[in-house]
Amino acid sequence: MNAAIEIDLHTSILQSLPQPVLVCAEDGAIIFANYAAEAFFHASSSILTRQKLSDFIAFGSPILSLIESVATRLAPMIEYRVQVGTSRVAEDRIADVYASPIPEMPGFVTLIFQERTMADKIDRQLVSRGAARSVTGLAAMLAHEIKNPLSGIRGASQLLEQSATGDDRVLARLIRDETDRIVDLVDRMEVFGDERPVERMPINIHVVLERVKLLAANGVAKGIAFSEDYDPSLPPVLGDRDQLIQVFLNLIKNAAEALDRTSKPEIKIMTAFRPGIRIAVTGVAQRISLPLEIIIEDNGPGVPADILPFLFDPFVTTKLSGSGLGLALVAKIVGDHGGVIDCDSKPGRTRFRILLPVAKGADAKPSEHQD
Numbered sequence: 001m002n003a004a005i006e007i008d009l010h011t012s013i014l015q016s017l018p019q020p021v022l023v024c025a026e027d028g029a030i031i032f033a034n035y036a037a038e039a040f041f042h043a044s045s046s047i048l049t050r051q052k053l054s055d056f057i058a059f060g061s062p063i064l065s066l067i068e069s070v071a072t073r074l075a076p077m078i079e080y081r082v083q084v085g086t087s088r089v090a091e092d093r094i095a096d097v098y099a100s101p102i103p104e105m106p107g108f109v110t111l112i113f114q115e116r117t118m119a120d121k122i123d124r125q126l127v128s129r130g131a132a133r134s135v136t137g138l139a140a141m142l143a144h145e146i147k148n149p150l151s152g153i154r155g156a157s158q159l160l161e162q163s164a165t166g167d168d169r170v171l172a173r174l175i176r177d178e179t180d181r182i183v184d185l186v187d188r189m190e191v192f193g194d195e196r197p198v199e200r201m202p203i204n205i206h207v208v209l210e211r212v213k214l215l216a217a218n219g220v221a222k223g224i225a226f227s228e229d230y231d232p233s234l235p236p237v238l239g240d241r242d243q244l245i246q247v248f249l250n251l252i253k254n255a256a257e258a259l260d261r262t263s264k265p266e267i268k269i270m271t272a273f274r275p276g277i278r279i280a281v282t283g284v285a286q287r288i289s290l291p292l293e294i295i296i297e298d299n300g301p302g303v304p305a306d307i308l309p310f311l312f313d314p315f316v317t318t319k320l321s322g323s324g325l326g327l328a329l330v331a332k333i334v335g336d337h338g339g340v341i342d343c344d345s346k347p348g349r350t351r352f353r354i355l356l357p358v359a360k361g362a363d364a365k366p367s368e369h370q371d
Helices: 003-016 035-041 062-073 117-145 147-163 167-193 205-217 241-258 326-336
Strands: 021-025 030-033 077-084 093-101 108-115 201-203 225-229 237-239 266-273 292-298 340-346 349-356
Touching: 021 035, 030 035, 035 108, 062 077, 062 093, 062 108, 147 167, 201 205, 201 241, 205 225, 205 241, 205 266, 205 292, 237 241, 241 266, 241 292, 241 326, 241 349, 326 340
Parallel strands: 225 266
Antiparallel strands: 021 030, 021 108, 077 093, 093 108, 201 237, 266 292, 292 349, 340 349
């Protein structure tokens, strides 16, 4: 094969890869960047190849020492879950970095970046769904083994309250109230065991969001400023209107509670069309696309880092009086709709992002139920 043709072939292969690929000299000078790398580093190939990797990657990053080690040892190496922050992108991203020497070019190293953000979030979502299924069995057991005795306890406390006086009446009322609280908790857990099929129809997600905003602004989020950034061209989602209202109302309620001590509380609701994310969903033979993005953002103090990976698991909560079932139920409903939910949080900004599939069929139109 002609050498020029072979070089063109190799370049075409590298350009076709969806992962960012860089070829660097031992001193970090960039000599090649594929199209995916241009998007990843927010810079054109001509700009990248005039600079060193250290101009884009934070000082002290293990990626810089990785290049030196690979070039010296002439053996491939991998750094897992590396923070890749650049001068052009404010937020750090997590990536696995694969580095390999180029035998035909001594001193040069190929870097491949595999961003972990979405993969990790989907993995956490699937784990949360598994935890929710565990709660299903627990809820069924609790309903049978606990609710019946609780009814007897509540009835007995009512009789005691009628005949008791003073402190005894207060204690009897306490027994009744705590019994009601436990019954309410079991009732909420029973929702996880509801596997009945839900009638769904094509729904305009903006109609749902506007209803939720109206309810929240006059209730759980009264006095909090709302702002919207909607993509008006979004196609409909196939879903249950009431369940979707429950999902977003729960998220806004959580945001409002987190803003309790924020001086200028604000909740943003954003929608966008994001093609390219496809996952396997239980009961569906083919992978489905999740292009509908809905974001609920607040400017509160953020979610503690140690809780964030488990936020959608049952019984995980940051509230002193919370049960930890609200977000687990949200994750279940989103999962039942074939979507995923994730949370990205730091002080001053917390984002809950939901990705949902588009309603299939040429005749899919938004629900006419517009109120």
